[in-house]
Amino acid sequence: MPSEQWTHPEPGDGPAAVAAKPSPEQVIAGLRATSEGGAELTQLLTPEGQRIPSPQFDKYVADVDDEVLKNLYRDMVLVRRADREANAMQRQGQLGIWVPLLGQEAAQIGSGRALKPTDMAFPSYREHGVAYTRGVDLRELLGIFRCTDQGGWDFAAHRFHPYTIVIGNQVLNAAGYAMGQKFEGRVGNTDGDGNPSDTDEATICYFGDGATSQGDVHEGFVWAAVYDAPLVFFCQNNQWAISEPTERQSRLPLYQRARGYGFPGIRVDGNDVLACLAVTRWALEECRHGNGPVLIEAFTYRMDAHTTTDDPTRYRLSDELEEWKLKDPIERVRAYLARGGGADHDFFDQVQAEADEFATQLRDYTFNMPEPPPERIFANVYAEPSPVLDAEREEFLSYLDGFATAGEH
Ligand SMILES: Cc1ncc(C[n+]2csc(CCOP(=O)(O)OP(=O)(O)O)c2C)c(N)n1
Ligand SMILES: [Mg+2]
Numbered sequence: 001m002p003s004e005q006w007t008h009p010e011p012g013d014g015p016a017a018v019a020a021k022p023s024p025e026q027v028i029a030g031l032r033a034t035s036e037g038g039a040e041l042t043q044l045l046t047p048e049g050q051r052i053p054s055p056q057f058d059k060y061v062a063d064v065d066d067e068v069l070k071n072l073y074r075d076m077v078l079v080r081r082a083d084r085e086a087n088a089m090q091r092q093g094q095l096g097i098w099v100p101l102l103g104q105e106a107a108q109i110g111s112g113r114a115l116k117p118t119d120m121a122f123p124s125y126r127e128h129g130v131a132y133t134r135g136v137d138l139r140e141l142l143g144i145f146r147c148t149d150q151g152g153w154d155f156a157a158h159r160f161h162p163y164t165i166v167i168g169n170q171v172l173n174a175a176g177y178a179m180g181q182k183f184e185g186r187v188g189n190t191d192g193d194g195n196p197s198d199t200d201e202a203t204i205c206y207f208g209d210g211a212t213s214q215g216d217v218h219e220g221f222v223w224a225a226v227y228d229a230p231l232v233f234f235c236q237n238n239q240w241a242i243s244e245p246t247e248r249q250s251r252l253p254l255y256q257r258a259r260g261y262g263f264p265g266i267r268v269d270g271n272d273v274l275a276c277l278a279v280t281r282w283a284l285e286e287c288r289h290g291n292g293p294v295l296i297e298a299f300t301y302r303m304d305a306h307t308t309t310d311d312p313t314r315y316r317l318s319d320e321l322e323e324w325k326l327k328d329p330i331e332r333v334r335a336y337l338a339r340g341g342g343a344d345h346d347f348f349d350q351v352q353a354e355a356d357e358f359a360t361q362l363r364d365y366t367f368n369m370p371e372p373p374p375e376r377i378f379a380n381v382y383a384e385p386s387p388v389l390d391a392e393r394e395e396f397l398s399y400l401d402g403f404a405t406a407g408e409h
Contacts, residue, residue: 027247032239040253041299042279043269047327049335051274060278060285066342072113072273073333073343074351076105079129080330081355082138085362086128086145090308094366095145099126103271103303106329107236109133110276111298114284115204120181122161122174122205126236130206134160139365148371151380167207168214171233174205175220178229178292187230188290200288202230204280210241212257213249221261221293230287232280233258233295236270238302243315255297263293270300271329301327374400 022030044054044061064072083101090098101108104126112133115121123130131141136153143149144163151162164170181187181201189197211217212235224231237254239246246254258265264286268279276298283294301324305312337343378393 022251024247027251031246031250031253041267041269042275043272044274044278045269045272045332045336047271047332049332049337049339051336054275054278057275057278057282060281061274064274064277066337066340069274069333069337070343070347072109072277073330073337074354075109075113075129075132076273076330076333077351077355078358079109079132079138080105081359082132082362083128085359086142087304087308089142089363089366090145095142095308096147098145098308099128100302100304100307101126101128103301103324103329104236104238105129106273107234107270107276107298107300110273111204111206111234111280111296114277114280116201116284117159118199118201119284120159120161120174120177120201120203122170122177122203123163124167124170124207124211125163125165126208127163127206131158131160134158136160139362139369142362142366143369146366146369148369150377168211168216168220171205171207171211171217171220172223174203174231175223175229178203178224178231178287179227182227182229182290187288187292196285196289200230202232202284202287202292204232204234204284206234206236208241209235209237209239209246209249209254210244211235212254213241221258221263221295224293225261225263228290228292230290230292231294232283232287233293234280235295235297236300237297238270238300240302240306240312240316242306242310243312245316253297255295258295263295265295265297267297267299270298271327271332273329273333300329 042054042057044052044057046052080102086095086098087100089095108127108129109132112121112130115133121127121130121134128138128141131153132138136158140149141152144152153160155161161170161173164173181203186199186201189200191197205220207217220231221233223229224233235254237246241249250257253267255265255267266279266283268275270276279296283296286292286294301321303321303324334343334348338348375393375397378389378396381389
């Protein structure tokens with residue numbers, strides 16, 4: 001029988017001297033009670049592939065017919081296949097490290113496809129699926145993991161910030177960026193008919209459950225809140241921060257933290273691409289209209305290791321993984337499409353063949369990836385030319401030349 005969720009006693013309920021502590025079962029029940037669905041969890045597609053109507057969110061996916069859903073399915077299959085290929089290439093010594101996204105495809109594709117080209121996105125280091133939706137060539141992204149490249153893509157062109165390894169740091173960057181959008185009047189505009197303007201912008205910032213324990217994230221929440229910055233905080237709660245479970249990070253579901261900062265928080269089924277699309281579209285619209293920020297907690301599960309340097313069998317039980325396989329984000333879309341006749345075997349076979357071809361291209365490119373010249377380390381540091389940096393580059397180049405000369409003697 002599931003344990004009751006623990007609630008702290010109200011002031012005056014009892015003598016303060018009596019310790020009011022939740023049992024471990026109550027802590028876990030509070031954090032995970034909604035993993036099965038229910039009032040707290042926004043879900044539009046069940047793990048069995050059944051469409052649940054939502055009075056609040058259906059209008060945000062009114063355009064999603066079978067064709068659009070097939071595209072979302074294709075996106076998820078392609079990024080999963082790319083993820084598995086990259087994982088295998090790391091094992092073969094072709095990449096220095098890999099950070100798997102397995103299980104988080106719906107959270108990333110759903111939220112990424114909710115963005116407009118003019119919106120800005122700040123990822124952590126696992127957002128390969130979001131990168132794909134921003135038009136980043138995943139071959140370029142693999143350069144970071146092969147250590148031939150420091151950034152991987154044109155951040156301004158894709159409106160997709162560099163990966164950030166320092167936990168939570170990108171939340172400050174995103175808060176500052178969104179405050180800039182506000183200061184420059186790029187939110188809350190109306191067209192000639194008094195309707196919200198198409199040109200308004202928002203920012204989305206991705207981070208994990210573990211990051212919510214980091215000071216930077218709290219500072220970002222405060223700044224974004226008091227400036228009404230157009231910022232969607234998108235927390236992928238994959239329930240683990242390497243080996244630390246969420247119950248070691250919080251006493252209550254993460255989305256509820258938003259209330260303390262004064263903005264809305266919502267928990268969405270992070271394995272439901274339709275719900276992630278709908279909720280993120282809603283949140284981005286709120287932000288573009290000047291009602292930001294919003295916190296979205298996408299409740300999901302990391303189905304692989306933290307990175308290829310991690311061994312999850314040392315800290316978690318395999319039955320947890322088995323349970324989450326039943327909530328696979330791709331399978332539920334497939335079940336929905338197959339049952340409703342929206343897609344047949346040919347479609348699924350064709351997507352699989354396309355994914356295999358995609359993986360082959362990634363592999364071929366990775367094996368022959370061009371190595372950039374060493375002085376590239378000086379590129380893209382500042383927007384304007386810098387005499388100090390120019391001098392350092394010249395010094396570095398003559399240092400390298402010294403090796404060539406030494407070799408000649
Ligand atoms: C400031 C900082 N502290 C510690 C680390 C080491 N570290 C790397 S990933 C990680 C866990 C992050 O977990 P979470 O935020 O849940 O993201 P996930 O990896 O699960 O997507 C930690 C502690 C770091 N990169 N930066
Ligand atoms: Mg995590």
